[in-house]
Amino acid sequence: MQSIINSLYNMRSLDELAKKESLIHSLHPLVKLLTTFIYLSVVVSFGRYEIGGLLHLIFYPILIFSLAELPVVPILKRILYAQSFIIGICILNPLFDQHTIILGGIVISRGWITFLSIFIKGGLTAAASILLIATTGIDRLAVALRMLKIPRIFVLQLLLTYRYITVMIEEVSRMVRAYSLRAPGQKGIQRSVWGSFAGQLILRTFDRSQRVYQSMILRGFTGEYNTGAVAKVNFKDFAYLAGWSLFFIIGRIFNIPMFIGILVIGVIK
Amino acid sequence: MSHHKLEVRSLNFSYPDGHEAVKNISFTINHGESVGIIGANGAGKSTLLMLLMGVIFPHSGEVLLGDVHVTPKTLPMIRQRLGMVFQDPDDQLFMTTVYDDVAFGPRNYKLDENEVQSRVTKALNLVGISNLKDRAPFKLSGGEKRSATIASVLSMEPDVLIMDEPTAALDPKSRRRVIGLLKSFEHTKIITSHDLDMVFETCKRIIVIKEGEVAADGTAVEILTNVELLDDCRLEIPLSLQNCPRCGKGKA
Numbered sequence: 001m002q003s004i005i006n007s008l009y010n011m012r013s014l015d016e017l018a019k020k021e022s023l024i025h026s027l028h029p030l031v032k033l034l035t036t037f038i039y040l041s042v043v044v045s046f047g048r049y050e051i052g053g054l055l056h057l058i059f060y061p062i063l064i065f066s067l068a069e070l071p072v073v074p075i076l077k078r079i080l081y082a083q084s085f086i087i088g089i090c091i092l093n094p095l096f097d098q099h100t101i102i103l104g105g106i107v108i109s110r111g112w113i114t115f116l117s118i119f120i121k122g123g124l125t126a127a128a129s130i131l132l133i134a135t136t137g138i139d140r141l142a143v144a145l146r147m148l149k150i151p152r153i154f155v156l157q158l159l160l161t162y163r164y165i166t167v168m169i170e171e172v173s174r175m176v177r178a179y180s181l182r183a184p185g186q187k188g189i190q191r192s193v194w195g196s197f198a199g200q201l202i203l204r205t206f207d208r209s210q211r212v213y214q215s216m217i218l219r220g221f222t223g224e225y226n227t228g229a230v231a232k233v234n235f236k237d238f239a240y241l242a243g244w245s246l247f248f249i250i251g252r253i254f255n256i257p258m259f260i261g262i263l264v265i266g267v268i269k
Numbered sequence: 270m271s272h273h274k275l276e277v278r279s280l281n282f283s284y285p286d287g288h289e290a291v292k293n294i295s296f297t298i299n300h301g302e303s304v305g306i307i308g309a310n311g312a313g314k315s316t317l318l319m320l321l322m323g324v325i326f327p328h329s330g331e332v333l334l335g336d337v338h339v340t341p342k343t344l345p346m347i348r349q350r351l352g353m354v355f356q357d358p359d360d361q362l363f364m365t366t367v368y369d370d371v372a373f374g375p376r377n378y379k380l381d382e383n384e385v386q387s388r389v390t391k392a393l394n395l396v397g398i399s400n401l402k403d404r405a406p407f408k409l410s411g412g413e414k415r416s417a418t419i420a421s422v423l424s425m426e427p428d429v430l431i432m433d434e435p436t437a438a439l440d441p442k443s444r445r446r447v448i449g450l451l452k453s454f455e456h457t458k459i460i461t462s463h464d465l466d467m468v469f470e471t472c473k474r475i476i477v478i479k480e481g482e483v484a485a486d487g488t489a490v491e492i493l494t495n496v497e498l499l500d501d502c503r504l505e506i507p508l509s510l511q512n513c514p515r516c517g518k519g520k521a
Contacts, residue, residue, distance in 0.1 A: 012405060012407065015365045015405065019365075019403070138365075208360070211355065211357070212361075214355075218348050219425060220345065220377035226377060227376070228376060
């Protein structure tokens, strides 16, 4: 039960990380959003058997990690959470795709190749998305989305969901704490009270969101989420976007890991 | 006539379940007055505040700020001039930093970012929490959160401050700080609370609400020493006005 309460603090720690001052943090949110978008598009564009072509893309999250001076363990933990879902989705691939191939003298099912490819893609996309939020912050990200002319209603939906999730987890943590204090020695919540527990939670959340909304409209909120001025895109931002885009696109067209492999073997010979 | 005057005329409001929360309430609050609205649980205090702020609208009667009626059309202007501090600071603090929360109101009124910054700095200095501006609100203590909510309203530079239980759930020192803060404001103040000692210290005028109606309206001394009235409204004399609990003697 403690894990629910902890998850609240964990979620907010991304906001904390976004406040750091580093080269990556100082970049324009729009540029980071576009770079991440191009990166994700390139990652998912590889076929399901093309593991080799994906390998060079790991440079991007690693470089962002070190340049943004982010703590590795908490971010890796989040990526692993996402990976557990990925494993759940593709664990049956080796059973469905039973064609075999020979790789370095070992016969394996092609299903394992697709499994690995989805696993790597999942890891890379999760890493890129989490790094984007951890270096930008959801508020600045919203500004970038608005700059891309994403309709106000969608951006607001995203922001409010992000906010209300923490409000809801707070309510859950309070209810769980109250329940566990009166149900010693019990693991989890008894199935017989699931219904009333969920019902209570919905009512409480409605109530709370109503009050949060009231406090917003009383301070002049009309639907536009104003997060202050954001600096203009400068040369540094443009160079960042252009540099990464070039790297991703070249990596998409040419198999960089294979070139490096050939080069290394050539040097050794 | 002052444009800060708040006038309530024959206000009536019932909830959809038929419960009559506010019955024929009328009063006028003049510029600079500090008024305590007191009453038992469920007396209708919070509903009255919501009616003043235009969160809900009365079935009959009207609320006027200066000469302006509180209607859906006038709400943006009304809400800029009436600042409300909620009972639970967590309802009001939802941005990622204290600074952004205090800037939320001014930014909604499309003020220039320099003006926003100067207002936020001024509000934070006024409540004495400028050192907390970059902190996440959820990490603050109860007293600090309360100060942040007050700053988030002050930054809108309202004419009238409306506070719902400003000292609820505060430790004695934080409570004392908030009382000091309230006393230092020159705004027109409307405070609802069950902390009658705080009301006695901060308000010169008291309106007592009983079952949705005004049971009494008078000076703080007059009302808060009237044992019969307070008892009838399920309230009691503030502790600071009661006799000594050890020897039973009254205050000299």
